[in-house]
Amino acid sequence: MQLAVLGGFVVAGMAPLLHRWFGARTPLVLSLLPASMMIWLLGLWPVIASGEAVLLEWAWVPGLDITLTFLIDGLSWLFALLILGIGALVLVYTGDYLHGHQDLPRFLVVLIAFMMSMLGLVLSDNLVTLFVFWELTSITSFLLIGFHHGDLSARKAAQQGLYVTAGGGLALLAGFVMLAQAGGSWSLAELTMRGDALRSHALYLPMLFCLLVGAFTKSAQFPFHFWLPSAMAAPTPVSAYLHSATMVKAGVFLLARLHPALGGTDAWTLSLSLVGAFTMATGAFLAIQHTNIKKLLAYSTVMALGTLTMLLGLGTPEALVAFVAFLLAHSLYKGALFMVAGILDHETGTKDVTHMGGLRHVMPRTAVVAAVAALSLAGMPPLLGFVGKELMLESALAATQYRVVIVGLTSVAAFLTLAVAAIVAFRPFYGALRRTPRTPHEAPPGMLAGPALLAGLSLLFGLAPGWLDGLVVATIAGLGATDHDVHLALWHGINLPLVLSLVSLALGLMVWRRWDRLRAHLARLRPFMARGPEAGYEALMAGMVAAAEWQTRMLQNGHIRNYLIVTLLTLLGLVGHALLFRHAPNLNVPVAAYPHEAVVAGLMVAGAVAACVMRSRLAAVAAVGIMGFSVALVFVLFSAPDLAITQLLVETLTVILLVLVLFRLPRFATLSTPTERARDLVVAGLSGIMITLLMFSVLGGERLPRISDFLVANSQPQGHGHNIVNVILVDFRALDTLGEMFVLALAAIGVLAMLRFHAESGGTAPTPPRESENG
Amino acid sequence: MEPLLAIAIGILFAAAIYMMLRRSIVKLVIGLMLLSNAANLLIFVSAGLTRGGPPLVPQGLTAPQGTVADPLPQALVLTAIVIAFGVLSFAVVLVRRAWEIVRADDLDRMRDTDT
Structure with a gap:
């Protein structure tokens, strides 16, 4: 049966192909699918009549306890029979109702898919599977209500139906999780036998509430009833099938299913x-x-x-x-x-x-x-x-x-x-x-x-x-x-x-x-009726859009600075909280430094600060250079010759690059107000302090066993290299280095493309006048 | 030496972030350079500092003698230095290109894709 249901989805996908072969008779041909499944179900009647339940087991995701097990007892048998029987008749009916309609194949695809989803829903024994089919019926219903998608009211009705039923679906999922936690099983057949334990469980009321919201939205109970009449924008076969005989009864079906467990x-x-x-x-x-x-x-x-x-x-x-x-x-x-x-x-x-x-x-x-x-x-x-x-x-x-x-x-x-x-x-x-x-x-x-x-x-x-x-x-x-x-x-x-x-x-x-006269009287109630649950739904949707606009304006405002400040403040809040209240950094690390080392550190800081305060571009670049070379010195002093070589090379290249491009760049300008600068200074200063404190807590913290011991021990015997850093780069982490090469190649292509693009459109792009440096 | 460098790195980060919060695009590039250097140092210093013990295996031996510096952060930082250079050169060319087309130095005026 599982295969039949899954196969049904395949048949749904093939409907356009069948339409090419059978033309207007396609719905008739397709009605054979539910009809044949119905005959199979009728064959089960002797078993059902004896009051027994048929359990067709099929493990789907065994690790997560999700099965595609079908439970056929009297209740699901009756529902399945209605779904298939009315489904077959609706298909025959559709053949004439939508005769010659250009979108007939699309309609059939969704209708058959709905039929199979609904069948899966009533037959599922596993809560997760049931939920999947439940949501599938919501989606197919959305597509069918919005079948005349050129019509604004049909689109609105489809959206309304989807939001209400899918919103209820979320509550239902929460309810299912609580149900499975409380009952210790995802299987409906087992849960129905544990009714007493469930009813006395602490989660009973929240669980019941969530499940009822799910079932009530699907089955259009007050105050969620309004979506169903709007759904009448769908073609009539859909109204006859989904919105009276089958889908809207899914909520009622679920309540009936859970009645032995929770009722x-x-x-x-x-x-x-x-x-x-x-x-x-x-x-x-x-x-x-x-x-x-x-x-x-x-x-x-x-x-x-x-x-x-x-x-x-x-x-x-x-x-x-x-x-x-x-x-x-x-x-x-x-x-x-x-x-x-x-x-x-x-x-x-x-x-x-x-x-x-x-x-x-x-x-x-x-x-x-x-x-x-x-x-x-x-x-x-x-x-x-x-x-x-x-x-x-x-x-x-x-x-x-x-x-x-x-x-x-x-x-x-x-x-x-x-x-x-x-x-x-x-x-x-x-x-x-x-x-x-x-x-x-x-x-x-x-x-x-x-x-x-x-x-x-x-x-x-x-x-x-x-x-x-x-x-x-x-x-x-x-x-x-x-x-x-x-x-x-x-x-x-x-x-x-x-x-x-x-x-x-x-x-x-x-x-x-007296209907005509009565209607005239009732028309006076309109202003009062307009404040019903549907107005609440409209207000909720409008409110959601307004909230989305507001938060987009606040957060997605297009100013890089604001993004950066929000990110930094969040980081400061979270890390700062942990630093202050959880892991206070140990500030008593002994300062054992030689004078020349302190000089290098001082040079580094001076370079960085100078880069910030210089009003000339060349001076700022020179200051950054000083800082970069001091960093190289730190590498030299603390046993990292490879790093020092690379840093020196890169610093040199950077300075050359900047000097080449610098004069084509705008001059420094003071654009921010003093208040903004003060704010930025505070944010930057706090971030710096946080980094320093973080480093102190790392330095004063406990050392974990190092991966490096393995690398040091195996560099020569397995990597056949005497420079351990090099062996790590080209052997132990060779893939990483390959990735790095790709990044560099991409950057190089990007640079080249931008420069070439300039060369080709050189006639139209305004070339900036060479400016003289006077800082 | 580590506490001293920790403080220096904090100042480097503060300088980098301050520059990145400026509206002028060239200052943003300077901030980027400061930031990459600060981050590299952070990784390097966090592993602890060793004087006079480069991670090299002498000829004829299978393992270095005595204490050597941790090679792993060195390898990571080496990668980072090179990547940072790639990013920087791309950023510099991009800024130049943007300046040529938009003729605006102000990041606040570069808020949509229409020039």
Whole structure:
């Protein structure tokens, strides 16, 4: 399976090539990839149904404990099946939706890559591998949202999605590290067995916080919900696939995966159920304010993700059953509805539902499919959505903490969702036929096949929910609820959830009837809504840019001096601190010097100081020369004949060079103000003192065993040379000397190039007038 | 002798850094020369000083007799002297070239690539 997933990435890369061979049929051909993997997965069903987990091991980086092990249990099996199944349908759908689009190959590359990343994400057993796939889905999602990259709003939406999900990804990584540290393993299968140890660990709360931020950003939970509706700038197949059925569920999947390991505590239950319930209500409330069909659906996806999070937070076996039923129902109907939305957009040329009407006359089949899927969204019998919603309401009613809040928010979400379903599925198809930018026709079969199949499954499983019992049992076993009998049924008798459903039906229909007037009322809330989390995101991004500009102005100001001063002050601070407080230098080194040695040292200092204060260039060069020759004398006095020879040679050459070039250089000028000079003097003086103190601490310090002893002992026997310094240069460190030769050669080429360049352009470059020296 | 040279090296560094902080490009070059000499001495003195014991092996022997100076810092400094000369000659020509084109001696006026 690992090979299949990795191979899938290769197939993704080959999509442009396939496109050359198969042309417009490429998406159909490519849909064979997920289809075949799906068949393989279905073959595993007997094992999964028996409640066992399949562990496919593959060491990747054994030294770092990173494996590419796949863990296939009920939960990942269900997710993988959804990813591959809907993926295959979306590919078929894409064939017609992007028919003849010039960027189709690029689209297919990213879409297949996303599919494989998502598959890797749900199947990974190792946290590191999971994280890699997690980030890959963020990146591919970014590329797909920004598919129409010529469009500014699409680029902005893509960026927003990437920043929010990748920012959450960073928190997730921190959470994973803490999780692995606390649990002592990177393997999810092992971590889920160490739940008690993890829950009582000191890092539990920070770990939970980081993981929740990661999962909430990915799954668009409040207050990170805003990126998902913006992501609707993507082509509709992407919205149907990534932003409703698969990627946004990655966060929910992760929460479900970690439920056995981390779930059950008060912190978990409260944060998940309250955030989930609040996201539900917010999503549903924001949905009815929009007339763009994709935004309507996107906000209802936010609502559904909130529901799933809330159910995981409640965490009872009943809630987990509801989680699975709702997850499956949502994937089926929302995938279908998004594809219908794409058909409407494709056929009419508008996304605004208020501009459509009476389309059932021209596209009756689409109308039927939309109606079935929308009934499931609304939670009407006899569809799977009804089963999921009844179970969800039951679980919400059984909540032990904050019951009133949760039930209240759930009911609000329920009737608003009903209104959304009615708006999406009935408004465009009923009433009088309205003129649209394009003349609508019935959708091509390739585009209708996907939604029809998904809607058909919603109806089938709604009529016979008992068929799903085995799947639900296997899935919640992966969630930690074993030995729980499940009997999904359409009819639960007359109970409180049913009453709530009927009330929400009445309220939802009322909202639908008065939708236009309601929207006008809600428009007054705009100024208040503008201060939501999205404004916070914008402010944060603007602030980041401003901070970057500020620090660039401060640090990258183009003045060499400022860079140097900042570097020196940093060095002074760090080294000075260590010198003063850690290793006080030993100042009691005996001064044993002969008079002539002291004279040489004095000459050296005098030369250096004179070079600084001389106002003439020639005098300064002469002073530097004096200092250089004094250094050569130091080498002579202290047993370094080779150094002395080299120094004398180089000093001579330097002086000749300077004298040659000097008169072509500008004269010394006093450019700095006295304050600047005083500042520089202080910095330079402090640096000098630091160097001296450093030397004292080196000289007074302990001598470590010297490498030189080896060099001295082996110079003649192994290097066959009597001058040890020479042997080191050409034998022991010969490569170093080779490098040095390259540096010198490069410098020589550079010098030559600059001089030659001058010669060639001599006519145009102004030659400086010869100046006479008068210092 | 080491403490005396330590103080001298400190002064050399201070002089070099002061010159490198000037705005005049020629002074920058002088600072560069002072700095390379100061750094070479720093390495040389840090290893400790030895009088009258050059690191040579007398003819016919396989190892020097008595104490000799540490050869390793000498080898390192030898490399550094030569490299410093390469850097200096490059810098000098570069400064000359910049002066010819920009006609500005002030580093503060050389802040972008447009001349």
